[in-house]
Amino acid sequence: MIIVMKAESTKEDVAHVLKEIEKTGLKGVLLQGTNRNVIAVIGDERILPQDFWDVLPGVEKSVPILAPYKLASREGKDFNTIIHLPNGKTIGGEKIAVIAGPCAIESKEQIVEIAKRVKDAGATAIRGGAFKPRSNPYTFQGLMEEGLIHMAHARDVTGLPIVTEILTPEHVKLVSKYSDILQVGTRNMQNFLLLRAVGESGKPVILKRGMSATHDEFLLAAEYILSQNNPNVILCERGIRTFETFTRFTLSLSIVPVLKEMTHLPVIVDPSHGTGKRSLVNPMSKGAIAVGADGLIIETHPDPEKSFVDGPQTIDLDAFAQLMEELKPVARAVGREI
Amino acid sequence: MIIVMKAESTKEDVAHVLKEIEKTGLKGVLLQGTNRNVIAVIGDERILPQDFWDVLPGVEKSVPILAPYKLASREGKDFNTIIHLPNGKTIGGEKIAVIAGPCAIESKEQIVEIAKRVKDAGATAIRGGAFKPRSNPYTFQGLMEEGLIHMAHARDVTGLPIVTEILTPEHVKLVSKYSDILQVGTRNMQNFLLLRAVGESGKPVILKRGMSATHDEFLLAAEYILSQNNPNVILCERGIRTFETFTRFTLSLSIVPVLKEMTHLPVIVDPSHGTGKRSLVNPMSKGAIAVGADGLIIETHPDPEKSFVDGPQTIDLDAFAQLMEELKPVARAVGREI
Amino acid sequence: MIIVMKAESTKEDVAHVLKEIEKTGLKGVLLQGTNRNVIAVIGDERILPQDFWDVLPGVEKSVPILAPYKLASREGKDFNTIIHLPNGKTIGGEKIAVIAGPCAIESKEQIVEIAKRVKDAGATAIRGGAFKPRSNPYTFQGLMEEGLIHMAHARDVTGLPIVTEILTPEHVKLVSKYSDILQVGTRNMQNFLLLRAVGESGKPVILKRGMSATHDEFLLAAEYILSQNNPNVILCERGIRTFETFTRFTLSLSIVPVLKEMTHLPVIVDPSHGTGKRSLVNPMSKGAIAVGADGLIIETHPDPEKSFVDGPQTIDLDAFAQLMEELKPVARAVGREI
Amino acid sequence: MIIVMKAESTKEDVAHVLKEIEKTGLKGVLLQGTNRNVIAVIGDERILPQDFWDVLPGVEKSVPILAPYKLASREGKDFNTIIHLPNGKTIGGEKIAVIAGPCAIESKEQIVEIAKRVKDAGATAIRGGAFKPRSNPYTFQGLMEEGLIHMAHARDVTGLPIVTEILTPEHVKLVSKYSDILQVGTRNMQNFLLLRAVGESGKPVILKRGMSATHDEFLLAAEYILSQNNPNVILCERGIRTFETFTRFTLSLSIVPVLKEMTHLPVIVDPSHGTGKRSLVNPMSKGAIAVGADGLIIETHPDPEKSFVDGPQTIDLDAFAQLMEELKPVARAVGREI
Incomplete structure (x- = not known):
């Protein structure tokens, strides 16, 4: 998952998001852009609802990387169900x-x-x-x-x-x-x-x-x-x-x-x-x-x-x-x- | 209800629709237009689903006149439900x-x-x-x-x-x-x-x-x-x-x-x-x-x-x-x- | 065209609509239903925009019968344009x-x-x-x-x-x-x-x-x-x-x-x-x-x-x-x- | 911008994307996730249409971070236009x-x-x-x-x-x-x-x-x-x-x-x-x-x-x-x- 911080978010906001990520056992990587900070979350993000991240202070939006349907997804499955x-x-x-x-x-x-x-x-x-x-x-x-x-x-x-x-x-x-x-x-x-x-x-x-x-x-x-x-x-x-x-x-x-x-x-x-x-x-x-x-x-x-x-x-x-x-x-x- | 007949509908189609209307106890009035025949149905059309009329041979479409929700409709009710x-x-x-x-x-x-x-x-x-x-x-x-x-x-x-x-x-x-x-x-x-x-x-x-x-x-x-x-x-x-x-x-x-x-x-x-x-x-x-x-x-x-x-x-x-x-x-x- | 009058429309409203139809050279036929009056318009309704009828007092809605596109319509044309x-x-x-x-x-x-x-x-x-x-x-x-x-x-x-x-x-x-x-x-x-x-x-x-x-x-x-x-x-x-x-x-x-x-x-x-x-x-x-x-x-x-x-x-x-x-x-x- | 690579993308695909980013004068940062590689682009991504990135081999999707409308955006402007x-x-x-x-x-x-x-x-x-x-x-x-x-x-x-x-x-x-x-x-x-x-x-x-x-x-x-x-x-x-x-x-x-x-x-x-x-x-x-x-x-x-x-x-x-x-x-x- 990618978490995009608001332009006006503070250092504290960023630290808080990183701490919340850590709590879940995932790993957060901070990327400081020219206009925005972005946090990449490494690991299987589907352990928490995406909503969770969107409400943290200073967060503009979160972008999921993995499809939320693990069983239905073709990913990792090279067959057609008959x-x-x-x-x-x-x-x-x-x-x-x-x-x-x-x-x-x-x-x-x-x-x-x-x-x-x-x-x-x-x-x-x-x-x-x-x-x-x-x-x-x-x-x-x-x-x-x-x-x-x-x-x-x-x-x-x-x-x-x-x-x-x-x-x-x-x-x-x-x-x-x-x-x-x-x-x-x-x-x-x-x-x-x-x-x-x-x-x-x-x-x-x-x-x-x-x-x-x-x-x-x-x-x-x-x-x-x-x-x-x-x-x-x-x-x-x-x-x-x-x-x-x-x-x-x-x-x-x-x-x-x-x-x-x-x-x-x-x-x-x-x-x-x-x-x-x-x-x-x-x-x-x-x-x-x-x-x-x-x-x-x-x-x-x-x-x-x-x-x-x-x-x-x-x-x-x-x-x-x-x-x-x-x-x-x-x-x-x-x-x-x- | 108004039943619009297709341009290519036959006399038999029209007669059939009129007969079906009669069977339901409603009254059908045939209007011969320049390009189309139209049948007006007099009475409470809601006794039959509208679908019923749409499938009769020669029918182009039927147009309901009365709202299909009798109890919810404001018609005939001069109060607000509290x-x-x-x-x-x-x-x-x-x-x-x-x-x-x-x-x-x-x-x-x-x-x-x-x-x-x-x-x-x-x-x-x-x-x-x-x-x-x-x-x-x-x-x-x-x-x-x-x-x-x-x-x-x-x-x-x-x-x-x-x-x-x-x-x-x-x-x-x-x-x-x-x-x-x-x-x-x-x-x-x-x-x-x-x-x-x-x-x-x-x-x-x-x-x-x-x-x-x-x-x-x-x-x-x-x-x-x-x-x-x-x-x-x-x-x-x-x-x-x-x-x-x-x-x-x-x-x-x-x-x-x-x-x-x-x-x-x-x-x-x-x-x-x-x-x-x-x-x-x-x-x-x-x-x-x-x-x-x-x-x-x-x-x-x-x-x-x-x-x-x-x-x-x-x-x-x-x-x-x-x-x-x-x-x-x-x-x-x-x-x-x- | 079919003009559906409102349940609460008056005799004067109906007479007014019929007069307006007459002015255009079309023919209006009044159908007195159980709950509503409906006026059928005989002739080529496309000489006036449909809007015209919708704003007359007492009119609930008008329903066109003929397609408004005469040249594009297949009606009356038994060929495909090549x-x-x-x-x-x-x-x-x-x-x-x-x-x-x-x-x-x-x-x-x-x-x-x-x-x-x-x-x-x-x-x-x-x-x-x-x-x-x-x-x-x-x-x-x-x-x-x-x-x-x-x-x-x-x-x-x-x-x-x-x-x-x-x-x-x-x-x-x-x-x-x-x-x-x-x-x-x-x-x-x-x-x-x-x-x-x-x-x-x-x-x-x-x-x-x-x-x-x-x-x-x-x-x-x-x-x-x-x-x-x-x-x-x-x-x-x-x-x-x-x-x-x-x-x-x-x-x-x-x-x-x-x-x-x-x-x-x-x-x-x-x-x-x-x-x-x-x-x-x-x-x-x-x-x-x-x-x-x-x-x-x-x-x-x-x-x-x-x-x-x-x-x-x-x-x-x-x-x-x-x-x-x-x-x-x-x-x-x-x-x-x- | 964030570029999400496909699960099946190759090392060459990733290298190619990074090279294309470099060519534009922006900076690319590779994040190796558990299931996917993700590349974060640092700098003003709006110098190229987003389409550009979506067609590179191995790319699943690109996610813009900055609004594509610089002048209309409220960002960095603390007034209302009168x-x-x-x-x-x-x-x-x-x-x-x-x-x-x-x-x-x-x-x-x-x-x-x-x-x-x-x-x-x-x-x-x-x-x-x-x-x-x-x-x-x-x-x-x-x-x-x-x-x-x-x-x-x-x-x-x-x-x-x-x-x-x-x-x-x-x-x-x-x-x-x-x-x-x-x-x-x-x-x-x-x-x-x-x-x-x-x-x-x-x-x-x-x-x-x-x-x-x-x-x-x-x-x-x-x-x-x-x-x-x-x-x-x-x-x-x-x-x-x-x-x-x-x-x-x-x-x-x-x-x-x-x-x-x-x-x-x-x-x-x-x-x-x-x-x-x-x-x-x-x-x-x-x-x-x-x-x-x-x-x-x-x-x-x-x-x-x-x-x-x-x-x-x-x-x-x-x-x-x-x-x-x-x-x-x-x-x-x-x-x-x-």
């Missing part, structure tokens, strides 16, 4: 994983039909929401455990692993009973009690980026899960909030290669929530593969017009099958397969 | 409420000292965090129930009501036992299970704006609580995420008069989290009062340098007392008192 | 156009070497900046006319058309003398005098999206140029300003398919400025092609380390040639060639 | 300056009436736009020189100095002939040729913050003007672009105390453009004074409903006079007068 799923498939390897299904589970028949069709089209796993509390308190809130049972049935029929969102630590036991992968949604990316709970579950976790989370906050949230000895974290870009209003969110594909540089964890993309528009799912899926994503998560429904939730961003099953065909050459063009 | 606190004080009336205290409760002595000092300075209530899971998993996470007990003790000594943050539905019973006001943090503004739980508790709730929440989403989150027959919701602006990096967030004071136009609920401001900088707490508190806020929530600590959490944005107790003095003429200048 | 360049190449057709070159022209030798190399790699045109006033007044500001002369020489040698940025209406004559395509930069997207001047020049114009411009503002800026009877406008996404700081800007690839739906104009992408990082140019170029861009504009330099300007985002000539090879299968995968 | 206006009034001193007038000059009678009325209410100067090219090419574009002549007449009648916006370097001579203060608009904040031209004019300049400019970019733009030996720069916050859509922009009042910490230049606020809503002008003006602004710039018009431009954000002359009365106690509350 998540192994029940059906023998993987997320994070050469093969691109595609998770598909409806936003909300509506009935047993619905989820089984969808599971069969997306399996035929080449999907890796099925997704579906059982708990759907939404922004508007007056709308459909999900089938809850009944939905999970339907999903488990769809898995029995097709062999596809299940992905479902988890909303609160209390549900971890229940959802883990049925689901193969737990999903933490964008609104819960910094729900630290939930992160701890899914970490302790040991299940693979899809962690969706908070809609206004920086890459650092995203990786720190992953670190929360990893620090519970659960190495199976999949990062998912799902659109960030910007000033642009044509799309509901701005799908930030550039975070994919950024994350691939910074972490060994797999990175997938959700073009459905990330755009909020059905017509953009196809091109943005191709874009996601082209920039290096390890997978996609796509909302699909037999009849999006009749979908209970998120119809505008949902594609139908024929469009999904067509998309899977069109993704094959894109994957090959970047040295992957799907 | 929250009555245990010590006879109020939030939302003529008098400006000031809630002060440390980010995290560190010890009984600490919280009692702070409570006494902020009471002397004129504070309305004390705040303090007992559960502090933070972005970085390797840092201090709070005293939990022990912290609540210390806070209750500080209330016994000073008579000041207690505000504390609640993180998960499971904690509602425990925290309600000690705390007079429950606070829902920015990262939980759309944690709908938590909103429901604090709604059911009947306790007054400070709802902090999500750091990337629009005013509509903010009011819908309030609606969630109100719809559990809990009318005691206090809205709190605490800074939004923008491209500016000098302050940790951008405190958006303009949302205060915007909310006062749209809702009857009290609106307070958190200049500590909203700026992340100690030196900005004083001017932004004055600004908040000047634009019409009903109160402030301010982080204060006897020795911010030694504060476990959020030191950089915390002012010391002398600075708090000084601030309270300086706020008095500002409050009077806008016809309020403090 | 720009024809001097060397027989095109922008906007099946073939993807790649414009490459240094941020700033440094010398005749430099630009000729680059032009030869990028031509060999398959580039469509060369770019280079002659006027480089930058954020920091104490840094290199460009070779000015000398730079243009060097570029013209590079065109003579290679046959590649020239793209150069224009900063002020005064320069249009000078730059048009040398350059085949004029570029309007992100900081000038709403410099309306400049838009008019490049419109009058008749030269093809690359219009870069303002770093905080919505798609509507972007298309209105294009409309400014088109309305001077200059149909040769190329839209260029170059990154928007968001809260994310790892990349200098957030390259918003989703605007590419959005624009392709809304306008017949070609859309290209600048992954160099749009990310600010050399390592991201390759993956984001592939992503741009995959989402449907008609071209790319890429900063390349023989020795980025010695580049006067924007070194961190510039790739070297070998990396450019390699990128061109890698883009070929991506283009084929989406039915294009490069 | 701008002296023709009528003996000032901007930047104890007294708060209020600049008022219409968005666009519409006629001699209009501007004279407004000038008289705002003078009576206590305004410091009048503003009015003569050149009004707007986002939509099909709307009113301003009276041009005729408008300037009308403004000069209004000054003759009232003695109030004139503020008018300048759009392009070509206009500087013309506008300077009539106007006492030149205004650079938000869309031109990084129009460096214009900044240089207004700098050379020697006239006081109101520099509006770009709608997506950071505080650093804002101060660098001021530096451009100051570096032409024109010390008379007034900074103006006018709203930034964020995800919030209720107000046209988000007026960022927190930048006022931030700028007051960083620079000696006066800071004023434009609540009209900064909110886009008439009803917010009054509270946000009070907020601006309370947070420490040195002045306001307010759009006012005898009949906003009939205003050619920007009606929705314009207040009428009675509302302006009322506002001026209401601002007096707010100014007094923060130790200022108006």
Whole structure:
């Protein structure tokens, strides 16, 4: 870490900072510049929160040198994490994983039909929401455990692993009973009690980026899960909030290669929530593969017009099958397969 | 609601939309424009999610006319909600409420000292965090129930009501036992299970704006609580995420008069989290009062340098007392008192 | 247009709005809703600025139905605009156009070497900046006319058309003398005098999206140029300003398919400025092609380390040639060639 | 400056960086950390663009220590700049300056009436736009020189100095002939040729913050003007672009105390453009004074409903006079007068 002193800081301020550094067992080196004094801290600065240094008298700012996420960081790790799923498939390897299904589970028949069709089209796993509390308190809130049972049935029929969102630590036991992968949604990316709970579950976790989370906050949230000895974290870009209003969110594909540089964890993309528009799912899926994503998560429904939730961003099953065909050459063009 | 049809939509599309409107019991009126057909929907459009209309074939977009938050909306309500606190004080009336205290409760002595000092300075209530899971998993996470007990003790000594943050539905019973006001943090503004739980508790709730929440989403989150027959919701602006990096967030004071136009609920401001900088707490508190806020929530600590959490944005107790003095003429200048 | 009246608006307010509509030659239809009155305006609402309606007494808001950009809009136009360049190449057709070159022209030798190399790699045109006033007044500001002369020489040698940025209406004559395509930069997207001047020049114009411009503002800026009877406008996404700081800007690839739906104009992408990082140019170029861009504009330099300007985002000539090879299968995968 | 080397950087990389530092005449000090090497640069790092260091092999990032704006920075300057206006009034001193007038000059009678009325209410100067090219090419574009002549007449009648916006370097001579203060608009904040031209004019300049400019970019733009030996720069916050859509922009009042910490230049606020809503002008003006602004710039018009431009954000002359009365106690509350 580098601590920059204010121009008007005193000798006493400097001495005090150096003493505080010493107390922590780190080593401080004073550099007297023309306009400013700067103190370099030698050693692993992550033993104390950075805040600590910023409030010492005479300090202008502190600049961290090491990434605050030790486990998620690629530094010192020369591998890519590969998540192994029940059906023998993987997320994070050469093969691109595609998770598909409806936003909300509506009935047993619905989820089984969808599971069969997306399996035929080449999907890796099925997704579906059982708990759907939404922004508007007056709308459909999900089938809850009944939905999970339907999903488990769809898995029995097709062999596809299940992905479902988890909303609160209390549900971890229940959802883990049925689901193969737990999903933490964008609104819960910094729900630290939930992160701890899914970490302790040991299940693979899809962690969706908070809609206004920086890459650092995203990786720190992953670190929360990893620090519970659960190495199976999949990062998912799902659109960030910007000033642009044509799309509901701005799908930030550039975070994919950024994350691939910074972490060994797999990175997938959700073009459905990330755009909020059905017509953009196809091109943005191709874009996601082209920039290096390890997978996609796509909302699909037999009849999006009749979908209970998120119809505008949902594609139908024929469009999904067509998309899977069109993704094959894109994957090959970047040295992957799907 | 207004439904705008695409330029290329067919007669059948129009007929289909009109039929769907009829099914809901609303009335559709077709307006044939020069370039577009537009359908006006007469009646309370909020019986169905807006999404529903956007996915019908031939529809370009639907434009809501009525605010989706019926209870929070000022429409049809010619009063301001006033929250009555245990010590006879109020939030939302003529008098400006000031809630002060440390980010995290560190010890009984600490919280009692702070409570006494902020009471002397004129504070309305004390705040303090007992559960502090933070972005970085390797840092201090709070005293939990022990912290609540210390806070209750500080209330016994000073008579000041207690505000504390609640993180998960499971904690509602425990925290309600000690705390007079429950606070829902920015990262939980759309944690709908938590909103429901604090709604059911009947306790007054400070709802902090999500750091990337629009005013509509903010009011819908309030609606969630109100719809559990809990009318005691206090809205709190605490800074939004923008491209500016000098302050940790951008405190958006303009949302205060915007909310006062749209809702009857009290609106307070958190200049500590909203700026992340100690030196900005004083001017932004004055600004908040000047634009019409009903109160402030301010982080204060006897020795911010030694504060476990959020030191950089915390002012010391002398600075708090000084601030309270300086706020008095500002409050009077806008016809309020403090 | 739809005019929504306030809940508390009077009969007189409604009558006044209807009279104002009548004055303009349009037709107003009053719809009396349960909670609100709404007035539908029949006819081409674009004859008056929308502001006009918003300030009438009793009006809550007005909602436009027609896009304010008539010429740029795809509505009523079933073609894609193709720009024809001097060397027989095109922008906007099946073939993807790649414009490459240094941020700033440094010398005749430099630009000729680059032009030869990028031509060999398959580039469509060369770019280079002659006027480089930058954020920091104490840094290199460009070779000015000398730079243009060097570029013209590079065109003579290679046959590649020239793209150069224009900063002020005064320069249009000078730059048009040398350059085949004029570029309007992100900081000038709403410099309306400049838009008019490049419109009058008749030269093809690359219009870069303002770093905080919505798609509507972007298309209105294009409309400014088109309305001077200059149909040769190329839209260029170059990154928007968001809260994310790892990349200098957030390259918003989703605007590419959005624009392709809304306008017949070609859309290209600048992954160099749009990310600010050399390592991201390759993956984001592939992503741009995959989402449907008609071209790319890429900063390349023989020795980025010695580049006067924007070194961190510039790739070297070998990396450019390699990128061109890698883009070929991506283009084929989406039915294009490069 | 601090240069952080990559974990995988070599001894040669470090030696190369040290050699490059030496070449510039600065001094490099190598600090060998546990995980990283860091090089501290002693001396005034601003002699080279920061980019220069970022592209050297093995460099992870460089961290500047000194603000890149030497003249605008408060460092080493213990005064506040006070701008002296023709009528003996000032901007930047104890007294708060209020600049008022219409968005666009519409006629001699209009501007004279407004000038008289705002003078009576206590305004410091009048503003009015003569050149009004707007986002939509099909709307009113301003009276041009005729408008300037009308403004000069209004000054003759009232003695109030004139503020008018300048759009392009070509206009500087013309506008300077009539106007006492030149205004650079938000869309031109990084129009460096214009900044240089207004700098050379020697006239006081109101520099509006770009709608997506950071505080650093804002101060660098001021530096451009100051570096032409024109010390008379007034900074103006006018709203930034964020995800919030209720107000046209988000007026960022927190930048006022931030700028007051960083620079000696006066800071004023434009609540009209900064909110886009008439009803917010009054509270946000009070907020601006309370947070420490040195002045306001307010759009006012005898009949906003009939205003050619920007009606929705314009207040009428009675509302302006009322506002001026209401601002007096707010100014007094923060130790200022108006």
